[in-house]
Every structure is written in structure tokens, then in C-alpha cells.
Amino acid sequence: MESLRHELARFIQQPAAQQDPPALYRRLLAEAPVLDLGRVHVVSGYQEIVTVLMHPGTAVDPTAVGLPRAGSTALARIVNRMLPMRDGADHTRLKRLATTAFSARRLEQMRARIESTAARLLDPLLAAGSFDVVADLAVPLPVAVSCAILDIPDSEQDRVTGWAQLVARSLLDDFGEQADPAHIAALDAEFDEFRAYVEELCAARAAAPGDDLISRLTVARADGRLDHDDLLAFVVMLLANGLETLTSGLALAVWQLLREPALAELLRARPERAEAVFDEAQRLGSPVRASARALTGEVAVGGTVIPAGRVALLLYAAANRDPRRFAEPDRFDPDRAELRHLAFGHGAHHCLGAPLSLMAGAAVLRGLARAGETRELSTPLTPDTVPWSTQFVFGGMRELPLRCPPRAGGGPDLAGPDVPGRLAEPAGLAGAVRG
Template sequence: MDSLRHELTRFIQQPAAQQDPPALYRRLLAEAPVLDLGPLYVVSGHQEILSVLMNPGTAVDPTTVGLPRAGGTALVQIVNRMLPMRDGADHTRLKRLATTAFSARRLGQMRQRIESTTERMLAPLLASGCFDLVADLAVPLPVAVSCAILDVPDSDHDRITGWAGLVARALLDPFPDEAQAAELDAEFAEFHVYVEELCAARAADPGDDLISRLTVARAEGRLDTEELLAFVVMLFANGLETLTSGLAVAAFQLLTTPGLSERLRAEPAAAEAVFDEAQRLGSPVRASARALTRDVRAGDTLIPGGSVAMLLYAAANRDPRRYPDPDRFDPDRADRHHLAFGHGPHHCLGAPLSLMAGAAVLRGLAAADAERRLGTPLTEETVRRSEQFAFGGMRELPVFCPPRDELIGATA
């Protein structure tokens, strides 16, 4: 067991060197679905993770077990007030306000906008003959989706993309040094002014968008000014690192799986299942953590209260006790209930939008592959992944897409 602890500790501390190691996941699942690393318990089994997530003694706030919460900058303090960082009654209250943006009616309205935005973004990239799917599509598209939710004009997208990246930096590095903190605060001050102006405009002329609803809720005392700001900031940044990574792993699957483009051209409705299975196998969110305010039983292990549980979603999504032949990409699986979007109270509200966006990208790429020969020089061994442990996304995904008639001419 000591060798397994050593290997896992190295993986946590040096994710860039380890990348995504299915062999380590297999060892954890077979030998120790819950592994004690001192005050930290790494939970990798699918059912064991569900036991933690659904236990009322589980919290996202580290201060509940006496650990410090990051808060050195104004931006990080706002991040701490976001919906995913809240527990109990506060989380329930804020989530109830957010559900209006993800109702069946609103999602139906969003579908066409997401598909048209994806088509508009893909067209010039494909025409160029080569592009980086991460930087050129997987980063700007989630921001465009968020802007659609909030009914923000297209002319503001570039600025919001930069600010969304700012929030992502704060999430990935919540303890910056003094110089970095000053830089973050200066950039965030501009974002703060923009959001306040946007809220003021919606308060004066409300519409059917989420910002309008939130400004009404603030006027009625159902949330305060910081919570409103945190909500809007969260929605602008929603999808960076998560949907961005999800789009990349799904596109990579399409580019490297023989016959998949042809199938999606023949069965466009299968695109959501393909994207969903890619999320299970690729696990864009590799792990998250929960503080335990009481003893929690996970499988055969009783994790003591006061501990922190690291939930290794990437391993759980390959748990053979849950998924037959778990390392195989199979969009036709009977059971696709995975943990890529979380589970329980903190299940991602934006999951349906992610599925829509992912399916739209896959259909667009598959359709283009009929006229252009799409491919990437990368393999599983050469893909450069995020150096942040919590996220398993790709840092780049070069796509070559020359017209097929050019290739025929060159061969002739």
C-alpha cells in the first residue's frame, strides 16, 4: 500500500509529469477505492464518491473543518460567494434563483442560438485549413454561451473572454503573491464596473434574461449586492476549464476514432451521447474536494469528521464495478450516469448547455469531414494536458483540415 500512496502522492503533486494515468486509476479502484493520505482521504470509487457527495456532513467550505479559505484579493472574495462555493441554506437559496436560466423553456430557446454561434465560429476556422481547437474554439465558445444566457451583445464578447480568464486564474491560483494580487484586483475592478453597469441597465429596462431576474431579486432583498456580482461573474466564467476541456476531449475523440464522423453524419442525434461518453472517459474535471464535518462511511472505510476528502472523478468514471470495459470509448453504453458534471446538490446546472454545445461542435466537425480531411498530429501519448491537478483538459489541440479535393490532386 505504501507504493500506491507514493505513486498517488507524486501524481497529485506533479500532474504535468503524470498526465492521466489509467494504470494508477486501475490500481486505486482494485486495491484502495478510499486511500488514507494522512488528513487527506482520496476517494476514487464511483459508489464511494456518491456516498460522500450525498452525505449531509459534506461541505465545500474548508472553514467548516478549520482550514483557511482563500481571500487575499477582491476577486477571490467574490469567487468565495459563488453558488458552487456555498453550502446548506445559502446554496439552496441561490440555486433556486439560478434554475430559471436553465428551465426547459429557456434551454429550448438557447439551442438554436448555440448551434448558430458554433456554426459561425467554426466556418472561418475550417476555411483556414488548420487551427487550434482549444484557443480558437473551445475558449471563446463557452463565453459566447454564457453571454447568450445573460443576453449580452456580441460586441462585448472579447472583453468578457478576457475577464472570464481572469476568474479562471483566481480559481486555479487562489493564493497569489502580493504583486499578482494587486494585478488581479486592478483587472477585476474594470470587470466589476462593467457588471454593475449591466445590472443598472437591466434594472431600468428589465427583460427575460437572468441578470434582469437577479436585479429584481436584489431589489426584493433575496440576495445582496456581492451575491449578485458573484452570480454574474460565475455565469460569465462558467465553462472555462470545464466546457473548454470537455470540448477538447470530445473533439480529440472524434478525430482519432475511425468511423465516428461518418456515424454522426448519418445519425446527428447521436452527437450528445458521443459528447457525454467523451466526458466520462476524458473527465475534464479530474477531481474536487469536500470537507467532512462528521464521520462519513464510504464503502468499507469510515472517514473521520474533520478530514478532507479528495474526490477523484477521473478514476470513478473508469470504475469497472460501474462500467463494463471502462477504458473503452462506447457512446452506446446503457448506463452513462457519470461524474463529469458532479452529482447531488452541486451537480452542474449548466450540464444541459454543455451537452448542446458539445453536440453542436461534434456535428459541425463531422459535417466538415465530408469535404475536408480532418485530423490531428497528436496521440494519447503526445497530448499536452493542463498542469493544474483539478483539471484534465488539453492545453492545445491542433486540427488540420485541408479540402479533400486538394489531397486528391496532390496524389494524382
């Protein structure tokens, strides 16, 4: 067991050393789906994680077990008020305010805008002949989708993207007692600009409300159901939604498409399967590797009783390959029957934006599959040379160069989906508690 603990510790501390360690996951699932590391218990089994997530004696707030909140900046204090960082009745109250905006009817109304937004970004990149999937597509697309559904003009997206990246960095930075005061001051100054923008946006919607989520939130503030900082945190969350998660998920899905040329043929023949392909890429790649819960009461899970006061580190990446849940879990199979994985969380904290992510990811995959008829899509990267993320909670790639020169004698890029074609083979802990 000590060798397993050592291997797991190395993976947590040096995740870029092996982005996708199925052998480690298999050992954890077979030998210790609940592994005691002292104050932290690592939970890797699918059902074991679900048990923790659904248990009433858990909290996302680390202060519930005496741990400090991550971050001391003004932005960190707003991040700690966001919906995913709230517990119990407070979380339920806030989530109820957003639920109607993510109803099946409203989501379907958003589909055309999301697909047109994805095409607006992807088409000029393909025309250029090469681009970086991460920087040029997977970073701007989540913000563009958020701006589209919140009725924010395209002209504002570059500024909002910069601020969204600021929020994403704040989720990962460790601002302890040794933090550089000048660095914190610079972050606070940058966030002040974002805060002013959001407050101006909310004031405009309050003065002339529309049928958008920000307008409804300003009404909730006027009715006393939200205070000023709750509203600010909500809108900041909406604008930054998807960075790190959808960004990583998009890169992982495109990487899978490049490695499995038959997927492009499937998507051209059956474009309606694109969401299932993207969803399976999320299961296999797990862009959110792990989350955690503070245990306010003892939790019996997998034959182990974890005492109150401990932290359960939930290793989603392992659970999404649990053979007790997924047949042949290391195989990419968009047709598998067990579609409920943990890439978007589970229970009360299941991601509200998951359907939007599926729509956006599917639109990108369909666009690339169509382009593969007339362009040679490839990447110079191999599994051994991929620059994986260097931090633990969010997986994914730091970059994914994609080459897409026109094929000799190729027709227009937007040819119909029924023409056969192939993509070219490629060459060759406090912070986690809040997830």
C-alpha cells in the same frame, strides 16, 4: 499500499506526467477505493464518491474544518461567494433563483442560439484551413454561449472572454502569505474593470428588465433575496461559466473524434447522437479530475469510517472508469446504458449548465463531422506528444492543433449528414474543496 500512495502522490503533484493513467485508477478501485493519506482521504470509487456527496456531514467550504479559503484578492472573495462554493440552505436559496432559467423548456429555446453560436465560431476556422481547438474554439465558445443566453452583444465577447479567463486563473492561483503584493494589486485592478462592467450591466437590466436571468436576479436583489455581492458573484459566475470545464471537455471530445474516425461516420448518419458522443467523452476524459469535501461529521464509506475534520478528495476521473459501474470502462461507447457519470458532479452541486455544455459540445462535433466529408481533418499530435494540463483539478489539453485542408475535388463544407466520409487518422487541496 505504500507503492500505491507514492504513485497517487506523483500523479497529483505531476498530472501532466500521465494525463490518463488507467492502470493507477484500476489499482485504486481494486485495492483502495478509499485511501487514507492522513488528513486527506482519497475516494476513487463511484458509489463511494456518491455516498460522500450525498452525506449531510460534508461542506465545500474548507473553513468548516479549519482550513483557510484559497485567495486573498478582491476577485477571490467574490469567487468564494459563487454558487458552487456555498453550502446548505445558502446554496439552496441561490440555486433556486437560477433553476427556472435552466428548465427543460428554456433550455430547448436556447438550442438554436447555441448551435448558431458554435457555427459562427467554427465555420471561419475551418475555412482558414488550420486552427488551435483550445485557443480558437474551446476558450471563446463557452463565453459566447453565456453571452448569447444573457443577451450580451457579440461585440462585447472579446472583453468578457478576457475577464472570464481572469476568473478561471483565480481558481487555480495560490495567494498565500508569500504572494507578490504587486501581482495581487494588478489582479485587483483588472477585476475592478470587470466589476464595473457587471454593475453597469445589472443597473441597465434593473432599469429595463427583460426575460433574461440577469434581469430576474436584479429583481431578487430589489426584493431583498440577494445582496449586492451575491448578485455580483452570480453574474460573474454566469459570464465565466464553462471556462476550464467546457473548454477542457471540448478539446477532449475533439481529440476523441480525431482518434476514432468511425465516430464521424456515426454523427453524419445519426446527428442526434452527438450529445451522447460528447457525454461519453466527458466520462472517459473527466475534464474535472477531482473535487473535494470538508467533513463536518464522520462519514462511513466503502467499509471505512472517515473522521470529522478530514478532507475527502474525490477522484472523479477514477470513478468514471469504475468497472462496478461501467462495463469495460476504458472503452469509448456512446451507447452504454449507464449514462450517469460524475463529470458534471452529483447531487446538490450537480452542474446547472451541464445541458448547455452538451448542446454546445454536440454542435461542435456535428460541425466537424460534416466538415470531414470535404476536408482532411487531422492533428500532428500523438498520445505521446499531447501537451496536457499541468495542474491537477482541471484536466485537458493546453493546445490541440487541427489541420483541415480541403479534400481534392471536395464539395461545400456543409454537405448533408447522410454522405459517408472519414476523419483522417491523427499523425501518429483547499482549492479543490470548493469544487
